[in-house]
Amino acid sequence: MTTDPDYVEQPSNNNNHWEDLLRRMLPAGAPFPDEDQLDFSISVQYQPPTHPYPTTIPIPILKNSTTFPKPTKKIPQNNPKFTTNFTNSIISPVSEQVSDQVSDKVSDVVSFDTETTQEEEDDDEDQRRTDNDEDDKKNTELSSTNVNDEIKKPKNHKKKKVCTRCGKGNRLREKESCIVCDARYCSNCLIKSMGSMPEGRKCVGCIGQPIRESRRRRLGKCSRMLSKVCSPLEVRQIMMAEKECPANQLRPEQLVVNGVELQQEDLCELLGCHVPPVKLKPGRYWYDKDSGLWGQEGEKPDRIISSKLNVGGKLQVDASNGNTQVYINGRQITKIELRFLKLAKVQCPQGTHFWVYDDGSYEEEGQNNIKGNIWGKASTRLICSLFCLPVPSEHSRDEASTLLSRSMPHNLEHGRVEKLMLFGLEGSGTSTIFKQVRFLYGDKFTPEELQNLKLMIQSNMYRYVSVLLEGRERFEEEALMEQNTSFSGNEDSVQGDSKFGKSTRCVYSLNTKFKHFSDWLLDILTMGDFDNYFPAATREYAPLVDEIWKDPAIQETYKRRDELQHLPDVAKYFLDQAIELSSNDYEPTEKDILYAEGVTPSNGLSYLDFSFNDRSPMSEIHDENGLSPLVKYQLIRMSTKGKPYDACKWLDMFEDARVVVFCVALSDYDQMWAHGSNGIMENKMLAIRDSFASLARQPCFADTPFVLILNKYDVFEEKIVRTPLSVCEWFSGFGPLKAQHSQQSLANQAYYYVAMKFKELYGSISGRKLFVCQSVGRESGSVEEALKYIREVIRWDEEREEDVYGINVNEDDDSFYNSQFDCR
Numbered sequence: 001m002t003t004d005p006d007y008v009e010q011p012s013n014n015n016n017h018w019e020d021l022l023r024r025m026l027p028a029g030a031p032f033p034d035e036d037q038l039d040f041s042i043s044v045q046y047q048p049p050t051h052p053y054p055t056t057i058p059i060p061i062l063k064n065s066t067t068f069p070k071p072t073k074k075i076p077q078n079n080p081k082f083t084t085n086f087t088n089s090i091i092s093p094v095s096e097q098v099s100d101q102v103s104d105k106v107s108d109v110v111s112f113d114t115e116t117t118q119e120e121e122d123d124d125e126d127q128r129r130t131d132n133d134e135d136d137k138k139n140t141e142l143s144s145t146n147v148n149d150e151i152k153k154p155k156n157h158k159k160k161k162v163c164t165r166c167g168k169g170n171r172l173r174e175k176e177s178c179i180v181c182d183a184r185y186c187s188n189c190l191i192k193s194m195g196s197m198p199e200g201r202k203c204v205g206c207i208g209q210p211i212r213e214s215r216r217r218r219l220g221k222c223s224r225m226l227s228k229v230c231s232p233l234e235v236r237q238i239m240m241a242e243k244e245c246p247a248n249q250l251r252p253e254q255l256v257v258n259g260v261e262l263q264q265e266d267l268c269e270l271l272g273c274h275v276p277p278v279k280l281k282p283g284r285y286w287y288d289k290d291s292g293l294w295g296q297e298g299e300k301p302d303r304i305i306s307s308k309l310n311v312g313g314k315l316q317v318d319a320s321n322g323n324t325q326v327y328i329n330g331r332q333i334t335k336i337e338l339r340f341l342k343l344a345k346v347q348c349p350q351g352t353h354f355w356v357y358d359d360g361s362y363e364e365e366g367q368n369n370i371k372g373n374i375w376g377k378a379s380t381r382l383i384c385s386l387f388c389l390p391v392p393s394e395h396s397r398d399e400a401s402t403l404l405s406r407s408m409p410h411n412l413e414h415g416r417v418e419k420l421m422l423f424g425l426e427g428s429g430t431s432t433i434f435k436q437v438r439f440l441y442g443d444k445f446t447p448e449e450l451q452n453l454k455l456m457i458q459s460n461m462y463r464y465v466s467v468l469l470e471g472r473e474r475f476e477e478e479a480l481m482e483q484n485t486s487f488s489g490n491e492d493s494v495q496g497d498s499k500f501g502k503s504t505r506c507v508y509s510l511n512t513k514f515k516h517f518s519d520w521l522l523d524i525l526t527m528g529d530f531d532n533y534f535p536a537a538t539r540e541y542a543p544l545v546d547e548i549w550k551d552p553a554i555q556e557t558y559k560r561r562d563e564l565q566h567l568p569d570v571a572k573y574f575l576d577q578a579i580e581l582s583s584n585d586y587e588p589t590e591k592d593i594l595y596a597e598g599v600t601p602s603n604g605l606s607y608l609d610f611s612f613n614d615r616s617p618m619s620e621i622h623d624e625n626g627l628s629p630l631v632k633y634q635l636i637r638m639s640t641k642g643k644p645y646d647a648c649k650w651l652d653m654f655e656d657a658r659v660v661v662f663c664v665a666l667s668d669y670d671q672m673w674a675h676g677s678n679g680i681m682e683n684k685m686l687a688i689r690d691s692f693a694s695l696a697r698q699p700c701f702a703d704t705p706f707v708l709i710l711n712k713y714d715v716f717e718e719k720i721v722r723t724p725l726s727v728c729e730w731f732s733g734f735g736p737l738k739a740q741h742s743q744q745s746l747a748n749q750a751y752y753y754v755a756m757k758f759k760e761l762y763g764s765i766s767g768r769k770l771f772v773c774q775s776v777g778r779e780s781g782s783v784e785e786a787l788k789y790i791r792e793v794i795r796w797d798e799e800r801e802e803d804v805y806g807i808n809v810n811e812d813d814d815s816f817y818n819s820q821f822d823c824r
């Protein structure tokens with residue numbers, strides 16, 4: 001491919017430039033893809049050999065192209081354009097012919113760049129003209145209905161992508177838009193049109209005017225374009241002004257509390273109290289003055305604010321639309337609250353009327369007898385937070401007053417937590433990914449945790465030995481039986497006792513000196529006494545374990561590990577270092593912890609708070625000191641041990657999850673799995689497919705983006721050359737292109753095929769796009785890339801939401817296209 005030196009510098013000067021470049025990347029004769037058909041929802045990881053920081057980026061799928069994708073393309077290392085995360089990325093056009101092998105349906109799923117119709121364009125013209133009115137109307141109507149249903153996506157947004165001031169640029173170029181009138185400006189015109197931005201991103205003529213409500217959620221959130229145009233200090237000042245200047249604040253008439261519209265003094269009281277409802281949007285709310293519970297009208301409580309505020313009307317019995325016949329301070333509570341109360345062991349038969357005070361103490365109405373404190377136990381606070389019910393912080397008042405006493409109330413933004421739900425069938429690697437996230441971004445392991453991990457690792461070691469010893473017994477029996485049935489009287493052919501013409505030894509026969517230990521260990525396991533001895537006796541038997549592990553009979557047994565249930569491949573890793581792991585001063589390394597089984601519960605919930613600590617332009621904006629990122633994440637791992645998600649009654653507690661991540665071990669396509677209560681064996685990938693489908697059908701995740709992690713790519717790559725993908729009947733249509741034989745390219749094709757099968761399935765269930773990335777759970781870099789991909793998906797989803805209002809600034813797309821430009 002030829003290089004055009006001008007193009008990197010001035011891509012925006014020529015609207016067709018990217019097309020030229022793209023055309024050059026396509027094989028001769030391939031039809032040129034329509035930009036609306038680009039699909040970023042499959043990610044590949046590429047690790048260039050000489051680059052220190054590999055990156056995952058989404059690959060655009062170019063529909064209607066006629067050739068199979070070339071898997072990767074390199075970006076020149078010395079390209080000055082790439083100083084961001086994407087420096088080391090690759091991007092390649094991927095023909096959706098792969099998907100055509102699967103079905104055309106996928107192309108029908110909703111994408112961010114939806115096709116437009118004339119009717120919709122006309123509608124949109126009207127829409128735009130009346131948009132401000134509509135915002136206002138909405139504010140007065142204070143509707144809480146789904147915005148997606150309410151407002152059509154503006155269909156002339158291609159026109160809008162052009163800079164309002166200079167008229168230049170195409171839809172792929174970044175724009176920043178005015179938070180009042182939505183006029184868009186390119187980087188050259190931004191400062192000229194918005195000046196010093198004393199009220200944030202507003203055209204000079206819009207200063208003083210109220211913002212569009214649809215922009216409220218993004219107030220104070222910097223875009224990449226702004227951070228390129230202004231210095232970090234300026235960005236901080238502009239963002240602070242945007243969030244805090246009076247013109248951009250809510251107006252009292254936009255809020256109705258307990259059926260009564262607020263007055264200015266009510267709003268002041270509400271926002272000025274110790275614990276105000278942060279990030280308040282226009283709407284109708286209910287407020288329980290006695291407990292401080294606060295929620296949207298018709299919804300469960302959303303937060304706990306200061307009690308006893310004199311705002312709004314009287315709390316109505318049906319304020320939260322509950323139907324449980326249990327009442328708190330006169331309000332009929334919702335099902336979720338009732339479930340929580342039951343878990344918190346509060347007796348609440350139907351008809352109970354509770355009186356709950358702002359410190360959490362409660363009593364039954366009329367009994368004058370405090371029965372306890374609802375939020376008293378740490379465990380109930382945890383359940384509460386997992387159920388998305390508000391939790392009063394013991395220090396909430398202190399915290400809030402400290403925050404308020406600081407000059408920067410935007411610190412409240414620290415409260416933003418995005419929940420990432422991680423699901424996957426047993427063996428998919430969710431546990432490993434969870435641990436990797438903790439190593440990458442979470443808290444360090446405390447000495448106590450390390451001590452527990454050490455004991456767990458030591459116990460596990462004895463479990464592995466016992467599985468091997470048990471398997472050895474079985475194999476020995478089988479081998480001897482076989483030898484004896486084929487015994488033809490030739491006594492020389494067998495070793496051992498030939499007195500009765502029977503062989504008594506074979507490759508699985510254990511050295512007699514281990515016999516006693518072996519019998520004892522298997523006995524205590526059978527009797528359920530294992531935990532009484534281990535890990536306490538670890539050190540005592542460690543030399544023996546070491547010897548047994550090296551014994552040829554055990555090594556022979558290990559060779560047949562595929563036939564041994566409950567023997568993970570990490571057994572070798574730990575048994576190889578049995579002596580070291582048993583010493584007194586052994587401390588688990590990161591790798592030991594990563595490989596250790598049982599660190600996260602394999603049945604139930606675990607959660608982990610983290611934030612990205614990378615400081616690239618792709619990462620979130622940071623606080624005023626530039627130290628900690630403002631967006632926090634909570635990774636919630638939910639393991640159901642194969643139980644169908646339909647049977648998980650707790651799932652709807654996570655309806656506010658920001659993204660659902662489903663992890664699949666790609667290498668499971670040839671594995672068998674006992675399914676259902678009858679234990680019938682079936683291909684594991686079919687079980688995974690059904691499990692994934694059942695999750696995708698959950699109404700609570702109907703609006704949540706889904707990311708599929710295709711994990712264990714390393715094992716897959718190695719396996720695919722030996723075992724065809726089509727051993728799984730779901731993948732029987734896979735026909736790899738003959739021209740590409742290499743292991744990598746075969747694995748790559750198979751990866752896309754599997755991804756498209758899942759996308760097709762998800763599309764048919766939800767009508768939406770599934771995002772897919774690959775990973776190797778044991779490699780931290782790979783998990784890091786998968787996480788960044790998930791973060792991008794969240795951003796896209798945010799922008800999609802905004803696009804519904806016609807304010808998509810399309811920043812991310814631009815970066816990807818830029819990356820693509822450089823694939824020469």
Ligand SMILES: Nc1nc2c(ncn2[C@@H]2O[C@H](COP(=O)(O)OP(=O)(O)OP(=O)(O)O)[C@@H](O)[C@H]2O)c(=O)[nH]1
Pocket residue numbers: 424425426427428429430431432433568569570594595598600601602603639711712713714715775776777778779
């Ligand atoms: N080779 C390879 N092994 C992996 C990968 N991801 C996880 N593993 C291993 O696969 C095994 C199963 O992974 P786990 O992390 O236990 O996943 P899980 O079974 O979903 O989680 P649990 O239910 O807690 O057991 C472990 O031995 C991991 O070390 C990977 O990408 N490549």
Ligand SMILES: [Mg+2]
Pocket residue numbers: 426427428431
């Ligand atoms: Mg496991």
